[in-house]
Amino acid sequence: MRQYILFKDALKGLWKENPVFRQLLGMCPTLAVTNAAIFGLSMGLATFFVLLCSSIIISIFRRVFPHQVRIASFVVIIATFVTVVDLFLKGNFPEISKALGPYVPLIVVNCLILGRQEVFASKNPLHRAVADALGMGIGFTLALIALASIRELLGSGTIFGVQILTLVGEGGRFRPWIIMLLPAGAFLTLGTMIGISNFFTGRAAKKSACH
Amino acid sequence: MRIRSFRGGVHPPEEKITSQKPIQELPLPKKVVIPLSQHTGVPARPTVKVGDRVKTGQRIGEAQGPISSNIHTSISGKITSIENHPHPLGPPSLAITIESDGRDEHHPSVKHNNDYFKLHPNEIREIVRGAGIVGLGGAAFPTHVKLSPPEDRWIDTVILNGCECEPYLTCDHRLMIEKTYEIIEGLKIIAKTLEVTSCYVGIEKNKEDAIKAMREEIRNKANMEIVSLKTKYPQGSEKQLIEAILNRKVPSGGLPLDVGVVVQNVGTALAISEAVKKGRPLIERVITVTGRGIKNPANLRVRMGTLFKDMIDYCGGFAGKPGKIIMGGALMGFAQHTLDVPVIKGTTGILLLTEDEVNIEEPQPCIKCARCVDSCPIYLLPLYLGIYGEKELWRKCEELGALDCTECGCCAYICPARIPLVQLIKLAKQEIAAYRKKK
Amino acid sequence: MKIMSDTVKMIAVLTIVGLISGGFLTFVYEQTISKAERKSLESLRKAIFVVLPEAVDYQELKLADQILYQGIDKSGQKVGLAFLVEGSGFQGKIEIMVGVDQDLSRLQNIQVLESVETPGLGGKITDQEFQDQFKGIAARPKITYVRNRNPVTPKKPGEIDAITGATISSKAVADMINKEIVRVWEALQ
Amino acid sequence: MNELLLIIISAVVINNFVLKYFLGICPFLGVSKQVEASLSMGMAVTFVMTLTAPVVWLINTFILVKFDLRFLEYVTDIIVIAALVQLVEMFIRKTSHGLYRTLGIYLPLITTNCAILFSALFLVLRGYNLIQSTLFGFGSGVGFTLAIVIMAGIREELDFADVPEALQGAASTLIIAGFLALAFMGFSGMPTK
Amino acid sequence: MGNQLLVSLLTMGGLGLILSIGLAIANKRLKVEVEEDPRIQEIASVLPGLNCGACGFAMCSGFAKALVEGKAPANGCIPGGEEVAKQVASILRIEVEAREKKIAKILCYHRGKARTQFDYQGLENCRAANLLFGGNKTCLYSCLGLGDCIEVCPFDAITLVNGKIEIDEERCTGCGKCVSICPKGVVALIPEEKKVHILCNSKDKGAIVRKICKEGCIGCGICVKVCPEEAITLKDNLAYIDYEKCTECGICAEKCPTHVIQVTSNIEQ
Amino acid sequence: MKEEHFLVSTSPHIRSAEDIPKIMYAVIIALIPVAIASIYFFRLWAIKLMAVCIITAMGTEDIFQRLRKKDITVFDGSAIITGLLLAFILPPSLPLWAASLGTFFAIALGKQIFGGLGYNIFNPALLGRAFLMATFPVLMTTWTKPFSLDVVTSATPLAQMKFAQSFVSHQSLFLGNVSGSLGETSALAILIGASFLLIRKIIDWRIPAGYLGTVVLLSSIFWFIDPKGFADPLWHLLAGGLILGAFFMAPDMVTTPVTKRGRWVFGIGCGLILIVIRSWSGLPEGVMYSILLMNAITPLINRFTHPRIFGEQK
Numbered sequence A: 001m002r003q004y005i006l007f008k009d010a011l012k013g014l015w016k017e018n019p020v021f022r023q024l025l026g027m028c029p030t031l032a033v034t035n036a037a038i039f040g041l042s043m044g045l046a047t048f049f050v051l052l053c054s055s056i057i058i059s060i061f062r063r064v065f066p067h068q069v070r071i072a073s074f075v076v077i078i079a080t081f082v083t084v085v086d087l088f089l090k091g092n093f094p095e096i097s098k099a100l101g102p103y104v105p106l107i108v109v110n111c112l113i114l115g116r117q118e119v120f121a122s123k124n125p126l127h128r129a130v131a132d133a134l135g136m137g138i139g140f141t142l143a144l145i146a147l148a149s150i151r152e153l154l155g156s157g158t159i160f161g162v163q164i165l166t167l168v169g170e171g172g173r174f175r176p177w178i179i180m181l182l183p184a185g186a187f188l189t190l191g192t193m194i195g196i197s198n199f200f201t202g203r204a205a206k207k208s209a210c211h
Numbered sequence B: 001m002r003i004r005s006f007r008g009g010v011h012p013p014e015e016k017i018t019s020q021k022p023i024q025e026l027p028l029p030k031k032v033v034i035p036l037s038q039h040t041g042v043p044a045r046p047t048v049k050v051g052d053r054v055k056t057g058q059r060i061g062e063a064q065g066p067i068s069s070n071i072h073t074s075i076s077g078k079i080t081s082i083e084n085h086p087h088p089l090g091p092p093s094l095a096i097t098i099e100s101d102g103r104d105e106h107h108p109s110v111k112h113n114n115d116y117f118k119l120h121p122n123e124i125r126e127i128v129r130g131a132g133i134v135g136l137g138g139a140a141f142p143t144h145v146k147l148s149p150p151e152d153r154w155i156d157t158v159i160l161n162g163c164e165c166e167p168y169l170t171c172d173h174r175l176m177i178e179k180t181y182e183i184i185e186g187l188k189i190i191a192k193t194l195e196v197t198s199c200y201v202g203i204e205k206n207k208e209d210a211i212k213a214m215r216e217e218i219r220n221k222a223n224m225e226i227v228s229l230k231t232k233y234p235q236g237s238e239k240q241l242i243e244a245i246l247n248r249k250v251p252s253g254g255l256p257l258d259v260g261v262v263v264q265n266v267g268t269a270l271a272i273s274e275a276v277k278k279g280r281p282l283i284e285r286v287i288t289v290t291g292r293g294i295k296n297p298a299n300l301r302v303r304m305g306t307l308f309k310d311m312i313d314y315c316g317g318f319a320g321k322p323g324k325i326i327m328g329g330a331l332m333g334f335a336q337h338t339l340d341v342p343v344i345k346g347t348t349g350i351l352l353l354t355e356d357e358v359n360i361e362e363p364q365p366c367i368k369c370a371r372c373v374d375s376c377p378i379y380l381l382p383l384y385l386g387i388y389g390e391k392e393l394w395r396k397c398e399e400l401g402a403l404d405c406t407e408c409g410c411c412a413y414i415c416p417a418r419i420p421l422v423q424l425i426k427l428a429k430q431e432i433a434a435y436r437k438k439k
Numbered sequence C: 001m002k003i004m005s006d007t008v009k010m011i012a013v014l015t016i017v018g019l020i021s022g023g024f025l026t027f028v029y030e031q032t033i034s035k036a037e038r039k040s041l042e043s044l045r046k047a048i049f050v051v052l053p054e055a056v057d058y059q060e061l062k063l064a065d066q067i068l069y070q071g072i073d074k075s076g077q078k079v080g081l082a083f084l085v086e087g088s089g090f091q092g093k094i095e096i097m098v099g100v101d102q103d104l105s106r107l108q109n110i111q112v113l114e115s116v117e118t119p120g121l122g123g124k125i126t127d128q129e130f131q132d133q134f135k136g137i138a139a140r141p142k143i144t145y146v147r148n149r150n151p152v153t154p155k156k157p158g159e160i161d162a163i164t165g166a167t168i169s170s171k172a173v174a175d176m177i178n179k180e181i182v183r184v185w186e187a188l189q
Numbered sequence D: 001m002n003e004l005l006l007i008i009i010s011a012v013v014i015n016n017f018v019l020k021y022f023l024g025i026c027p028f029l030g031v032s033k034q035v036e037a038s039l040s041m042g043m044a045v046t047f048v049m050t051l052t053a054p055v056v057w058l059i060n061t062f063i064l065v066k067f068d069l070r071f072l073e074y075v076t077d078i079i080v081i082a083a084l085v086q087l088v089e090m091f092i093r094k095t096s097h098g099l100y101r102t103l104g105i106y107l108p109l110i111t112t113n114c115a116i117l118f119s120a121l122f123l124v125l126r127g128y129n130l131i132q133s134t135l136f137g138f139g140s141g142v143g144f145t146l147a148i149v150i151m152a153g154i155r156e157e158l159d160f161a162d163v164p165e166a167l168q169g170a171a172s173t174l175i176i177a178g179f180l181a182l183a184f185m186g187f188s189g190m191p192t193k
Numbered sequence E: 001m002g003n004q005l006l007v008s009l010l011t012m013g014g015l016g017l018i019l020s021i022g023l024a025i026a027n028k029r030l031k032v033e034v035e036e037d038p039r040i041q042e043i044a045s046v047l048p049g050l051n052c053g054a055c056g057f058a059m060c061s062g063f064a065k066a067l068v069e070g071k072a073p074a075n076g077c078i079p080g081g082e083e084v085a086k087q088v089a090s091i092l093r094i095e096v097e098a099r100e101k102k103i104a105k106i107l108c109y110h111r112g113k114a115r116t117q118f119d120y121q122g123l124e125n126c127r128a129a130n131l132l133f134g135g136n137k138t139c140l141y142s143c144l145g146l147g148d149c150i151e152v153c154p155f156d157a158i159t160l161v162n163g164k165i166e167i168d169e170e171r172c173t174g175c176g177k178c179v180s181i182c183p184k185g186v187v188a189l190i191p192e193e194k195k196v197h198i199l200c201n202s203k204d205k206g207a208i209v210r211k212i213c214k215e216g217c218i219g220c221g222i223c224v225k226v227c228p229e230e231a232i233t234l235k236d237n238l239a240y241i242d243y244e245k246c247t248e249c250g251i252c253a254e255k256c257p258t259h260v261i262q263v264t265s266n267i268e269q
Numbered sequence F: 001m002k003e004e005h006f007l008v009s010t011s012p013h014i015r016s017a018e019d020i021p022k023i024m025y026a027v028i029i030a031l032i033p034v035a036i037a038s039i040y041f042f043r044l045w046a047i048k049l050m051a052v053c054i055i056t057a058m059g060t061e062d063i064f065q066r067l068r069k070k071d072i073t074v075f076d077g078s079a080i081i082t083g084l085l086l087a088f089i090l091p092p093s094l095p096l097w098a099a100s101l102g103t104f105f106a107i108a109l110g111k112q113i114f115g116g117l118g119y120n121i122f123n124p125a126l127l128g129r130a131f132l133m134a135t136f137p138v139l140m141t142t143w144t145k146p147f148s149l150d151v152v153t154s155a156t157p158l159a160q161m162k163f164a165q166s167f168v169s170h171q172s173l174f175l176g177n178v179s180g181s182l183g184e185t186s187a188l189a190i191l192i193g194a195s196f197l198l199i200r201k202i203i204d205w206r207i208p209a210g211y212l213g214t215v216v217l218l219s220s221i222f223w224f225i226d227p228k229g230f231a232d233p234l235w236h237l238l239a240g241g242l243i244l245g246a247f248f249m250a251p252d253m254v255t256t257p258v259t260k261r262g263r264w265v266f267g268i269g270c271g272l273i274l275i276v277i278r279s280w281s282g283l284p285e286g287v288m289y290s291i292l293l294m295n296a297i298t299p300l301i302n303r304f305t306h307p308r309i310f311g312e313q314k
């Protein structure tokens, strides 16, 4: 029974309550950094890490935080882990760090993370909080990769840098869709993806549950 | 000089096919059906019983309350029933059926008054009230009420409405040519009753002969002017008429009397003069029977209560297959579902459209062309009234001024998407009234 | 009384959270700083050596508000100056390391360090092909660009080909280098 | 003077936070159903941004840079924002009921609005001085307001359109945001600061 | 290193301290007592959340507030029925009197398929059509079948089947929205378990009804006479059943000459 | 037994002759001179491009209406206009597959996802072009000289002004002997069609008047200040897609304000944005962006320009 609950906690993040497609949480990084799959993956993992660590801390100490400074404390904890990730990326993956630029610090205010702390970690025991964070983190990462792959494929003909469609200049016939790498393309692609997923699951997406 | 007019409006084909046809007298009908509700306000109460014998001009219905009107029999004969009968404006309602005795004997109350010019305004009001006169321009508002403004209101102008802006209709046009003198007499009586100094008659430019005749008649009369107006619908709507002639704007939700004006139809003026001079109550009027759906279009003088089928038969019957039978004009008239309805005081004409003239296009989504906005003489946004109406957002309709709409039909006429805007607005008005009442 | 203790608790918790966070971050920072800083220094160094191919070492020269990198070759000779130029292109900031001859007459090489130009369009300024155009061209009177060059006409000195569809980015690169060279020249006088 | 104007203009239209940098998307999607509400939200954001910018600048210049503690930037920024928002909320609630009704309810939502944190980080990155920072904060807020109010206007209109079910809500909003971003591209390449 | 750690601790700790003290002061000085009764939330969470308005309040939350303030009866939520009423009552710690569930019934045999007297063109909307001569049906009291009730029903209980309006008794919660919107007043709320109905709304005289509708109530009064419980009365040429008295014996249905009285199980629903 | 019934409906009982298809086909007729001019200048390319765009537009409309099980209104003319106008604002040498993709985007995302004719917020043809512009900027800025059937890239007058500070003569601009989009080259042809629309009152004169007026006013001011750096007003009027945009795209009723005051605001706003973009942005041409941006705020304009109801007191 216990396993079952944990399983459910973890699984719901993948599709039923997918933070991107279903809950529309953390939209800014979702849109901003997904013009190449590798960035989507990095951003997803970074977010995942912060989510997991802060969920653990907050779940453990959930009874300590007084109501009035609850959010402030959560935010500080999250910001701390974000700084850790940021330093880590700067030290080890300077290119990625540069590409993600200011969107790494924005993980601090990613509604997904704060939202999960508010709704879940601060109210549930450690093991469930971890399961939830795992599900949400993986769901978020997968969604980012999916969106980023589509944009990268159409925008540059590659996925994770691997050439899939040969370009016009290089003997192929594909002309990259530059819009896919631009803000407009991000909005359009995500909008269309959400539309299609609604079409197949037969329900209109919940309105932004972010704030 | 700029032709005087108003902003907005439409110009549908004029179709005044009967404008040169003199008024004919319809032979006495065998039977008339006289509804007790022929006017704005409370229906009259019958004062006769089944089986009673009545004489032409005898009062058979008594006004109930301040806004109501007396009803008189238009022929002499026997009352055969007092029960619900189809009414041209709504569900069947109480009506008095009279079978003619063919003699058209006048009731003794109908008698000439040679000293009419000596009457006191209040006496005139009493005569008008007693004669059951209501506006003949269509709205059938009791005239004595208009002639009795509250003490604190200052009326300075009377306008006679001879625009007849609706396509097809020509009865007012013919009256102005054939009864010029009586109309001006009526105008004088009104002016005297209201103690006003300036009088105007507004006539659309497409009735040159009427303008000429009327100008001829008022020569040497300093306080009267015949104003020639642009031919544009709804020039005859009183708010627009006042704007065009006096450049005054009747306030939203207000009445002409708020800007010191009384507007009367030319037919009403005639009726007033007949009542005051000859003691005749309102028992007959001129109507236009017209349209491509009738064999011999005509202007007819008919007794109130004459059934539509009698007039249509007199005019030679249908030409081709009838599509729609309309009481009134093409833009504001009421489509009828039976020919068993009687002429009432507000009937200005009977319009018969043939089957292929009847529009049955399906409405399309609004394309925001804003033709409706440009044509609305009240400066509403009909398209939003329609859009909000479809979604039943009545409060939004109210905010947008749905209650100010005169239902002139310009918007729906012009709409290329064929959206039934007027119907939506009518529904909105009903719903707004309903929730206002609940509050 | 209860309010009091609530308030104290609230203050205490937030302060402690702050303290822990501060301490923890300082610790992490100390662990990673050297690495991160080394990396970014390294990229700067690398860029200097790219744009001054002959140099093996450099010195920092601090002028009024600029930093110049004086390239030095094996024999200790001065082999040119390198400096960072910055400006805005079509989409935003562009940052380039530029290497010039000691007398500022000729470009040795450039390297675009930062650009947010449209990928696939202005983004091509980071392509080697584009940057290579600047190798050894005359810096005076100024660097010019041409759009859609007719392949037959020969290049004038100090001229580069603009990227098709990205005239603005190309122009921005040329303009900002021109401007900075003038500034450096004035500063050196 | 010219430069200051340019900072505002570029923050409002050219480098619009929502349409170019993808910031504050969550409220942009969530609170853009009605013009009035989004105007209030925009005003609240502008207010907080204008307020945080100088505070962040002061902390940054006089503590973080001075003591070489740049790595604490994120934490200090966010804590300032969180606390400021809360203070502002309490203040407004106490002083003006009307203002609280229009602005107040949106204030708590703002803490987690990434546009505000970004503007804090950005003004440091750009090396703005105190006045420039404040104007930048203000301009960015106005830019956000502009985007969200335009979106709200469109969405109010769409309530009466015949949008396929699957696209109603977030999907169509995102697609329209895409169109807006396309249209705003007309301003790219303008001189900015 | 040591120095940096110290400053950083000071900064963070100081910031935390200052801000939390600021907040604490603000909390005390600026606090406004707007504490909401927690029961409002609690009740709102057990309400169905349909915001149908049947309770007479704007949205379910309005009703919850009214409940707590004692301005609304615990069983006011009609869709929620007894179940919700009980939960509400337990939150408010009061007793509720049981309430009979009623469902809507269209008191017209034809339910939209009555004979017409003219072709109507315009909005597919009963209230709009009613403005034109009271609708195109020959019988002035019959259902117009354009489905305003369908639109307004929050529970999708009403549908159009072969041109006839049908009410799904399972889905209908008796909220009464259809009753108040119908311009013809032909919908009535009737106790759910009652099965005998007079399916006519015509207040016309018998002779007229006979002429225009085979299945109308002609006001002959036979049912009034045969009903052993004296449950039927005649008013304006139309028979009404008093459901308090009706025992569903079905005698009236048998005797009615036009068969407008029907026992539900017999109707081809 | 079906009785003979009369038809009953609410007034008015007559309708004006002009319905949606009539309006749309009038616009198509007005576009014929432009089509002829473009065929004259660009020969086969023009024909192919127009054909591909129109067919794709109609096909896309048809597919979406079938998918949504709605009435098929492919022949009401609006999709034809979208296709034709889109073709007119594309470079003549654009590959046909790209034109087709842009048209699909215009109809599918620009129009049908809002519910079809009447519901769209943005001008579909311009959205289609904006999409193509952002997707294939190089293809979209590769121009051809009139009468030459091979792709010799040559700059448009506006690009020449922006990047080379050189101006093409007014006469060439007016007659159309310059490179540029298919249909925007000849001001003469456009004006012929436009006057037909103005006379038939299909478009409201306020939008072009506001648009062109603002452009003339602002460009005169700038020109007086700096005659070398800025083009003269007439040149601004004739160059690029301004005339086509002002008479055929900006007045698209679906996407413009419904009040007269609103249409003034719309036209003037377009003019302002156009001059800003032409003068300071990185892009040479701004007609498309100016109209799209004003489309975006049309709902707000409508909201704030409600006319004062007759007799309404302040």
Ligand SMILES: Cc1cc2nc3c(=O)[nH]c(=O)nc-3n(C[C@H](O)[C@H](O)[C@H](O)COP(=O)(O)O)c2cc1C
Pocket: B134, B135, B136, B137, B138, B139, B140, B141, B161, B162, B163, B164, B165, B166, B234, B235, B236, B237, B238, B239, B263, B264, B265, B266, B268, B269, B332, B406, B407, B408, B409
């Ligand atoms: C749209 C519209 C058009 C009208 N057209 C006429 C008209 O042509 N002639 C006319 O006498 N009254 C017309 N009326 C009625 C006038 O507004 C006004 O009620 C009438 O002239 C008053 O005179 P009465 O009371 O004598 O009928 C019209 C009203 C409306 C709303």
Ligand SMILES: Cc1cc2nc3c(=O)[nH]c(=O)nc-3n(C[C@H](O)[C@H](O)[C@H](O)COP(=O)(O)O)c2cc1C
Pocket: A178, A182, C090, C091, C117, C118, C119, C121, C122, C123, C147, C163, C164, C165, C166, C167, C168, C169, C170, D185, F133, F134, F135, F137, F141, F159, F163, F282, F283, F284
């Ligand atoms: C989506 C998009 C992205 C663009 N990106 C750039 C860019 O990165 N750099 C640039 O110089 N111009 C860019 N432009 C602008 C145009 O390509 C440029 O103004 C125009 O093509 C003039 O260049 P040309 O003279 O080479 O034709 C972009 C335009 C669009 C629509």
Ligand SMILES: Cc1cc2nc3c(=O)[nH]c(=O)nc-3n(C[C@H](O)[C@H](O)[C@H](O)COP(=O)(O)O)c2cc1C
Pocket: B008, B374, F198, F199, F205, F209
């Ligand atoms: C290009 C053009 C410009 C026009 N300019 C004006 C003008 O400046 N002022 C004006 O009153 N009418 C002008 N008109 C006439 C209008 O088309 C229209 O007839 C007049 O504004 C009345 O419109 P309304 O009845 O909708 O107010 C112009 C017409 C055209 C074709």
Ligand SMILES: Cc1cc2nc3c(=O)[nH]c(=O)nc-3n(C[C@H](O)[C@H](O)[C@H](O)CO)c2cc1C
Pocket: F023, F024, F027, F078, F079, F081, F082, F083, F085, F111, F116, F117, F118, F119, F120, F122, F123, F124, F125, F126, F202, F203, F248, F249, F250, F251, F252, F253, F254, F255
């Ligand atoms: C005067 C007029 C101008 C039009 N202009 C355009 C246009 O610029 N672009 C377009 O796609 N459709 C245009 N249309 C067609 C139609 O209105 C358009 O497809 C709708 O915007 C689609 O809902 C126009 C129609 C008219 C009557």
Ligand code: SF4
Pocket: B372, B375, B376, B377, B378, B379, B380, B381, B382, B404, B405, B406, B407, B408, B409, B410, B411, B412, B421, B422, B425
């Ligand atoms: S909204 Fe009313 S007043 Fe205006 S045009 Fe339509 S019917 Fe006439």
Ligand code: SF4
Pocket: B365, B366, B367, B368, B369, B370, B371, B372, B373, B382, B383, B386, B411, B414, B415, B416, B417, B418, B419, B421
């Ligand atoms: S006339 Fe018809 S289509 Fe045009 S805006 Fe008005 S309602 Fe819409």
Ligand code: SF4
Pocket: E106, E111, E112, E126, E142, E143, E144, E145, E146, E147, E148, E149, E150, E165, E181, E182, E183, E184, E185, E186, E187
């Ligand atoms: S609202 Fe009344 S008239 Fe209309 S369909 Fe329903 S029951 Fe019939």
Ligand code: SF4
Pocket: E103, E104, E152, E153, E154, E155, E156, E157, E158, E167, E171, E172, E173, E174, E175, E176, E177, E178, E179
């Ligand atoms: S609207 Fe009528 S049918 Fe629907 S649930 Fe309420 S009472 Fe029942």
Ligand code: FES
Pocket: A025, A026, A027, A028, A029, A109, A110, A111, A210, D023, D024, D025, D026, D027, D112, D113, D114, D115
């Ligand atoms: S992630 Fe940016 S506002 Fe929610």
